[in-house]
Amino acid sequence: RLLHFLHENFRGQKQPTFVDQSIKDLQVGTFSNIASIHEDVPVIVALNVFVERRVSALPIINHLGRVVDIYAKFDVMNLAAERTFNNLDITVKKALEHRGQWYKGVYTCQETSTLRTVMDRLVEKQVHRLVVVNEHEQLVGVVSLSDVLKFLVLDTHQRLSPHEGTS
Amino acid sequence: RLLHFLHENFRGQKQPTFVDQSIKDLQVGTFSNIASIHEDVPVIVALNVFVERRVSALPIINHLGRVVDIYAKFDVMNLAAERTFNNLDITVKKALEHRGQWYKGVYTCQETSTLRTVMDRLVEKQVHRLVVVNEHEQLVGVVSLSDVLKFLVLDTHQRLSPHEGTS
Numbered sequence: 158r159l160l161h162f163l164h165e166n167f168r169g170q171k172q173p174t175f176v177d178q179s180i181k182d183l184q185v186g187t188f189s190n191i192a193s194i195h196e197d198v199p200v201i202v203a204l205n206v207f208v209e210r211r212v213s214a215l216p217i218i219n220h221l222g223r224v225v226d227i228y229a230k231f232d233v234m235n236l237a238a239e240r241t242f243n244n245l246d247i248t249v250k251k252a253l254e255h256r257g258q259w260y261k262g263v264y265t266c267q268e269t270s271t272l273r274t275v276m277d278r279l280v281e282k283q284v285h286r287l288v289v290v291n292e293h294e295q296l297v298g299v300v301s302l303s304d305v306l307k308f309l310v311l312d313t314h315q316r317l318s319p320h321e322g323t324s
Numbered sequence: 325r326l327l328h329f330l331h332e333n334f335r336g337q338k339q340p341t342f343v344d345q346s347i348k349d350l351q352v353g354t355f356s357n358i359a360s361i362h363e364d365v366p367v368i369v370a371l372n373v374f375v376e377r378r379v380s381a382l383p384i385i386n387h388l389g390r391v392v393d394i395y396a397k398f399d400v401m402n403l404a405a406e407r408t409f410n411n412l413d414i415t416v417k418k419a420l421e422h423r424g425q426w427y428k429g430v431y432t433c434q435e436t437s438t439l440r441t442v443m444d445r446l447v448e449k450q451v452h453r454l455v456v457v458n459e460h461e462q463l464v465g466v467v468s469l470s471d472v473l474k475f476l477v478l479d480t481h482q483r484l485s486p487h488e489g490t491s
């Protein structure tokens with residue numbers, strides 16, 4: 158029954174299914190109280206936000222209030238790699254310069270984006286989250302792998318009796 | 325003072341510093357109540373563990389009790405990519421076969437590994453965590469980026485007054 162349900166929802170149906178609904182309507186993601194940082198704050202501030210908020214990445218906002226980048230836990234480790242921990246007072250912007258040419262910018266979506274679009278983009282870009290922005294590139298939310306998986310599991314449970322869900 | 329401290333600890337000192345101590349002694353990582361799965365469980369079981377335990381990856385244990393692989397949230401998304409959500413009853417082992425030849429195996433360390441070794445390995449392998457195993461390849465713990473960052477921040481705070489820590 159679980160398989161049947163998922164099959165129906167992911168394949169060849171004509172009417173819209175949940176993956177064609179927007180992440181906002183499905184409430185997949187976090188849309189309030191987003192932890193973010195200004196591009197000019199020192200790295201040590203970002204570290205503190207990581208620890209206090211227990212999130213894996215922070216959208217970076219410029220002086221115009223636009224989302225311009227993202228700072229992930231892994232970026233901090235690159236400081237470690239270069240043994241530049243004596244530079245924890247450099248700005249986040251500066252710390253990210255090492256990424257150089259290959260960096261393609263922060264991947265975003267809108268709250269009107271469908272779950273399918275978001276999932277495809279996460280996989281295509283091999284990233285753990287998209288930053289949700291409005292038409293002015295202002296921060297609206299974050300949608301991460303964790304949110305998508307939680308939705309899939311909870312959604313499945315709601316439609317199935319518990320023992321069917323795990324059998 | 326913060327910079328001085330970090331500088332002293334990361335550069336050219338002769339006596340051992342904290343990065344040369346073992347992760348076990350420093351208590352960097354999680355060493356009890358590790359969420360793990362058997363390689364023969366269905367993917368849906370792994371999904372439920374992700375949601376309930378809020379961890380980003382699960383060590384995979386074989387029938388001999390050895391750590392043989394790791395299942396991360398991102399691996400679930402690959403099922404989504406291939407539109408094979410109708411296969412949530414396949415085993416985790418089967419689900420991971422798609423990684424094919426390029427997969428190098430799960431990256432591990434021991435609880436006697438130094439923090440420096442762990443950090444270097446995380447960066448070199450570009451992974452978010454190492455599985456801590458004993459000499460029989462049995463599961464002992466997990467040490468993730470989150471643990472290292474938390475340690476660095478807390479450790480810094482302990483030695484500094486709060487306003488110096490964030491200035």
Ligand SMILES: Nc1ncnc2c1ncn2[C@@H]1O[C@H](COP(=O)(O)O)[C@@H](O)[C@H]1O
Pocket residue numbers: 186187190191192193211212213214215216285286299300301302303304
């Ligand atoms: N910067 C952030 N601010 C607030 N919530 C976030 C942030 N990043 C991720 N989240 C949410 O935190 C949860 C865990 O996400 P993650 O850390 O990406 O596994 C998910 O519900 C995300 O939507």
Ligand SMILES: Nc1ncnc2c1ncn2[C@@H]1O[C@H](COP(=O)(O)O)[C@@H](O)[C@H]1O
Pocket residue numbers: 353354357358359360378379380381382383452453466467468469470471
């Ligand atoms: N499979 C796991 N079981 C128990 N704890 C874990 C597991 N994976 C990570 N952790 C811990 O959970 C915290 C968050 O790690 P992470 O999800 O990798 O950001 C860290 O303290 C890790 O040591």
